[in-house]
Amino acid sequence: MQQSIVEPIYQKAIFWISVAFLLNSSGNFFLFLYSKNSYNDELFRKQYTIIYTTVTVLKNVLLCISIIIKEKSENKDSSLPLDLDLDSFHPTKINT
Amino acid sequence: MFFLQANNSSTGINTALFIGTLGMLTLAIAIVGFVIFHQRKVIRYNNQLKKLEEEKQHILLNASIRFQEEERNRIAADLHDDAGPLLATARLYLNENLVNQEKAQQLQSIFSAKQILDDAILLIRNISHSLMPPTLKNFGLESAGTDLFQKIGGSGIINASARFHDYRVRLKVDQELLVFRIIQELVNNILKHSNSGFIHLTQNNSGQKMYFRIHHDGTGIVQADFEKLNHSTQGLGLKNIASRIKVLNGRIFFEIDPSRTYYKVTIEVPREPAI
Numbered sequence: 001m002q003q004s005i006v007e008p009i010y011q012k013a014i015f016w017i018s019v020a021f022l023l024n025s026s027g028n029f030f031l032f033l034y035s036k037n038s039y040n041d042e043l044f045r046k047q048y049t050i051i052y053t054t055v056t057v058l059k060n061v062l063l064c065i066s067i068i069i070k071e072k073s074e075n076k077d078s079s080l081p082l083d084l085d086l087d088s089f090h091p092t093k094i095n096t
Numbered sequence: 097m098f099f100l101q102a103n104n105s106s107t108g109i110n111t112a113l114f115i116g117t118l119g120m121l122t123l124a125i126a127i128v129g130f131v132i133f134h135q136r137k138v139i140r141y142n143n144q145l146k147k148l149e150e151e152k153q154h155i156l157l158n159a160s161i162r163f164q165e166e167e168r169n170r171i172a173a174d175l176h177d178d179a180g181p182l183l184a185t186a187r188l189y190l191n192e193n194l195v196n197q198e199k200a201q202q203l204q205s206i207f208s209a210k211q212i213l214d215d216a217i218l219l220i221r222n223i224s225h226s227l228m229p230p231t232l233k234n235f236g237l238e239s240a241g242t243d244l245f246q247k248i249g250g251s252g253i254i255n256a257s258a259r260f261h262d263y264r265v266r267l268k269v270d271q272e273l274l275v276f277r278i279i280q281e282l283v284n285n286i287l288k289h290s291n292s293g294f295i296h297l298t299q300n301n302s303g304q305k306m307y308f309r310i311h312h313d314g315t316g317i318v319q320a321d322f323e324k325l326n327h328s329t330q331g332l333g334l335k336n337i338a339s340r341i342k343v344l345n346g347r348i349f350f351e352i353d354p355s356r357t358y359y360k361v362t363i364e365v366p367r368e369p370a371i
Binding site (some may be wrong): 030031055 | 098107109110113114116117120121123124125127128131132135136137
């Protein structure tokens with residue numbers, strides 16, 4: 001049975017978490033691959049630091065987005081104002 | 097020389113690392129982008145479908161409300177134009193002055209009033225029968241269908257006949273009523289628009305489905321016309337048929353015979369025997 005999609009995927013926190021780890025893994029893939037043999041190389045280490053930092057920052061930014069998205073969606077659920085007083089109007093109270 | 101080679105190899109690795117990382121990141125971003133765009137496309141398509149469905153529902157709802165209003169108007173007109181004057185005339189015959197009249201004249205007035213009241217009773221019976229045929233309620237769809245076609249055939253204008261091949265197990269009462277209304281509406285349309293020489297109704301079962309088919313040799317419509325009229329603002333009767341078919345969980349097919357001499361309308365109804 002075909003599932004109907006209502007909410008876009010980018011409005012879900014889990015999507016941004018997955019993207020964060022996907023980019024982190026793909027960004028560091030070649031870095032970790034070469035690091036065993038070339039870590040003693042000065043130029044490599046410099047590049048390692050730049051790439052690793054950039055990818056980690058990117059991952060953290062995406063994780064932050066996922067937290068923000070989650071907070072937003074949680075806020076969206078409470079559509080009724082919390083200070084709404086619905087009990088003050090009561091026919092029996094008016095008559096008395 | 098060794099340093100140069102080492103330096104060259106180190107630059108190569110660094111270039112490969114840079115290009116590889118960039119490639120991997122591009123690939124990952126492309127995959128994510130593709131997922132997002134594809135999903136947006138699917139959502140847009142779903143929304144369009146939903147909108148179309150809502151529009152269709154709206155048209156059907158409007159049609160059923162309009163139909164109900166027309167039916168009320170018809171009943172009101174029948175009661176006001178036919179039953180009202182008849183009863184008013186009967187009242188005239190039975191006025192206060194009747195006691196002062198001669199006996200023969202009194203008898204004559206009472207007789208006339210009685211005749212008018214009989215007519216009024218007959219009229220009200222006819223109105224109530226057109227609302228809910230008693231044959232359908234008491235004896236089922238087979239009798240009601242046969243009765244309807246006999247009445248149409250009896251008029252002498254058109255050759256009408258009905259044949260129920262296998263109706264030993266009756267449908268549920270509300271299903272019977274819906275099927276009867278659909279047949280009535282179809283027959284009504286055929287009589288109004290098709291100029292046909294005959295109408296023939298047949299019924300049969302196949303598995304868990306019951307089939308009703310109406311043949312006629314006049315001008316008819318095919319499935320494409322039905323769908324088109326169903327989505328337009330015209331064709332109130334057809335919209336009612338469509339909504340009744342939907343309630344029945346059935347299907348309806350409008351076809352033309354390959355020999356192009358007659359049209360067929362087939363109704364498929366899931367069998368839910370009356371308990």
